[in-house]
């Protein structure tokens with residue numbers, strides 16, 4: 001929730017997070033079910049709706065270097081992300097299966113790096129993810145049209 005005393009940078013980061021979180025959840029729902037509304041938690045595997053999924057980080061701390069790194073963030077349920085603090089052991093297993101150890105090592109190195117993101121970067125990254133969200137919506141719409149055409153034939 002944006003507070004009145006937030007600096008422009010903090011406000012921009014919060015706005016980007018909303019867009020990025022939307023992209024992550026839509027990306028993972030679409031990959032899992034071909035829809036934008038239904039997916040699974042990456043750590044407990046429970047089926048969840050887009051609205052009940054959160055964008056959960058593999059590496060905690062919300063450092064600028066990994067905050068918006070898409071391979072470090074996946075659709076996760078509230079129970080795993082918040083109540084169970086991310087379910088790190090299960091998340092590690094998930095990452096190992098999905099990307100392999102080299103990617104995990106890379107993300108660990110990245111999380112150690114000092115990085116300050118600025119408004120310019122935030123603005124261009126927000127535009128990038130808005131575009132990616134449009135692409136997902138288009139891919140979903142194409143899939144729906146394809147399904148209708150198949151049903152008619």
Ligand SMILES: [Zn+2]
Pocket residue numbers: 041042043044045046076077078079080081
């Ligand atoms: Zn879960």
